[in-house]
Amino acid sequence: MESRKAFCPTLRFDPQVWDYFQRWFGSENLQDICKALCRPSLSTSLRVNILRTTPQDVLQKLGMLLPANTLADCQPAVHAGIDGIVVLKGMGPKTVDYSEEGLKEIVVDRKTGEAVLRGADVFVPGVLACSPGLSKGDRVAVCIALERPGSDWCGITRGTVLGSDHSQALDAVDRSSLYIGIGRAQMSRVELFRVRQGVAVTMEDPVFRIPSCSGLLIGDAMLQNLPSFIAAKVLAPRPGWRVIDMCAAPGGKTTAIAALMQDQGQVIALDRTHRKAASITALACEMGLTCINAYKMDACHAVLHDGQLQQDSAIENPVDTAEEINPKVAKRNMRKAAARAARGLDPMEDPGATCHTKANGFTAGSFDGVLLDAPCTALGLRPRLLHRQTMGDLISTASYQRKLLDVAVQLMKPGGSLVYSTCTINPGENEENVWHVLHRHPKMRLVSQEPHLGGPGLAGPMHSGGGVNEDKRLTDEQRALVQRFDPCSSLDTIGFFIAKFQKDGPELSDVLDSND
Numbered sequence: 001m002e003s004r005k006a007f008c009p010t011l012r013f014d015p016q017v018w019d020y021f022q023r024w025f026g027s028e029n030l031q032d033i034c035k036a037l038c039r040p041s042l043s044t045s046l047r048v049n050i051l052r053t054t055p056q057d058v059l060q061k062l063g064m065l066l067p068a069n070t071l072a073d074c075q076p077a078v079h080a081g082i083d084g085i086v087v088l089k090g091m092g093p094k095t096v097d098y099s100e101e102g103l104k105e106i107v108v109d110r111k112t113g114e115a116v117l118r119g120a121d122v123f124v125p126g127v128l129a130c131s132p133g134l135s136k137g138d139r140v141a142v143c144i145a146l147e148r149p150g151s152d153w154c155g156i157t158r159g160t161v162l163g164s165d166h167s168q169a170l171d172a173v174d175r176s177s178l179y180i181g182i183g184r185a186q187m188s189r190v191e192l193f194r195v196r197q198g199v200a201v202t203m204e205d206p207v208f209r210i211p212s213c214s215g216l217l218i219g220d221a222m223l224q225n226l227p228s229f230i231a232a233k234v235l236a237p238r239p240g241w242r243v244i245d246m247c248a249a250p251g252g253k254t255t256a257i258a259a260l261m262q263d264q265g266q267v268i269a270l271d272r273t274h275r276k277a278a279s280i281t282a283l284a285c286e287m288g289l290t291c292i293n294a295y296k297m298d299a300c301h302a303v304l305h306d307g308q309l310q311q312d313s314a315i316e317n318p319v320d321t322a323e324e325i326n327p328k329v330a331k332r333n334m335r336k337a338a339a340r341a342a343r344g345l346d347p348m349e350d351p352g353a354t355c356h357t358k359a360n361g362f363t364a365g366s367f368d369g370v371l372l373d374a375p376c377t378a379l380g381l382r383p384r385l386l387h388r389q390t391m392g393d394l395i396s397t398a399s400y401q402r403k404l405l406d407v408a409v410q411l412m413k414p415g416g417s418l419v420y421s422t423c424t425i426n427p428g429e430n431e432e433n434v435w436h437v438l439h440r441h442p443k444m445r446l447v448s449q450e451p452h453l454g455g456p457g458l459a460g461p462m463h464s465g466g467g468v469n470e471d472k473r474l475t476d477e478q479r480a481l482v483q484r485f486d487p488c489s490s491l492d493t494i495g496f497f498i499a500k501f502q503k504d505g506p507e508l509s510d511v512l513d514s515n516d
């Protein structure tokens, strides 16, 4: 069919956000970044649980577990530069021929489409519309319907029949560049809109072929973006250290840190809800790590103030406080979790996992290492076909991060290290926040990072708050110390940013030696 083109979407940002980014990145570079953000990375990394197994054993297991054709395509290999990482290759974009006779069609929502681009099949809740008379076993072209500008409505409701009066709003929008491949229907149209979960379409000719290892190597290895693992490595935690991961769920970096410490010492992991904190405990158990203690705590209040008592208790089968009070909230959370599971996204969290609760925070100056992997606008995640944040959202997120950074500084021992990371390309949350730390906290300085694979920080004056301030900018030396992972660089990673700070004070090795 002529109206189906090669996959070539255009990523849209709010116009003010676009202008702001354009001033930082330049027009051409921003276009390249947007193009990369619409596509999945073709390099999938698995972090090996080095306390339990080796990269070579993981390669051997993959050889036994993956189907022969997948294995031949993805060529698993040990990462050449970073210990403990196994890399699998993806392929695409492939030019799919949609002209085959009798090909039917299915329209999915954006999130489902993005999951398919990452290698998933199509799950029932994400299907919005399909051709009339769709039968189980039919071949179907899969297309994404994007939300309309300024709205979360894409023009049709779930259950729409293509070509009917109800699909006119959808047909009025050009979606010819949003076809993501051909699959085989696993149910008829009637069943598709009657059931609530299950696989609707298995992808046979996806535009991108990304290997899926989910559920294959539980406890031995986990999917982790390369820059995320690098952030944990950059902290350089040593066995015996006391580390705090302030925003830790689901615990990818927490468990990487604990493994680097050979499970010796103490890793405190915080997140805002019991459910999230318990998910960290569940991952730590899966990885066989015992030095991690997860707490339900707002990291903005993580510092114990004079006169406050240290209180600590463990919670069995945690539920969110809001749930205890309000059964409607409990029901809504259950529905959300079930919906995610039905879409084949996150597995539902282990209901038996526990976490700690603490009425007050932790003693200031008591941590050798602090990780602040901050909640952020996530404008570096791939693939993403639409971003709806406004300039106001970007500014308020950066200001929230600065609040967390101020707490992080208080928690560090003199001589201790802080790693600050985000998965966004937004300079307001990255370079501008680094500038904030250096100018608000004279005892903090940027230090070099190992490993250092990313590019330098951006050059230019700070201007997220509106006016340009020529005096507020990182020096060339400071820009060279941070790592900015550009999604369109040859590393082909998500957009990510890492800064490492040290607080003036004695070298930590001296502190540890004098404690021995």
Ligand SMILES: C[S@@+](CC[C@H](N)C(=O)[O-])C[C@H]1O[C@@H](n2cnc3c(N)ncnc32)[C@H](O)[C@@H]1O
Residues within 6 Å of the ligand: 228, 246, 247, 248, 249, 250, 251, 252, 253, 254, 270, 271, 272, 276, 297, 298, 299, 300, 373, 374, 375, 376
């Ligand atoms: C980027 S994610 C962390 C990902 C995690 N570090 C990993 O590698 O798996 C940010 C997390 O911060 C949590 N968060 C947001 N505000 C927080 C706060 N005030 N205190 C603690 N956690 C918070 C969110 O719930 C979210 O789980």
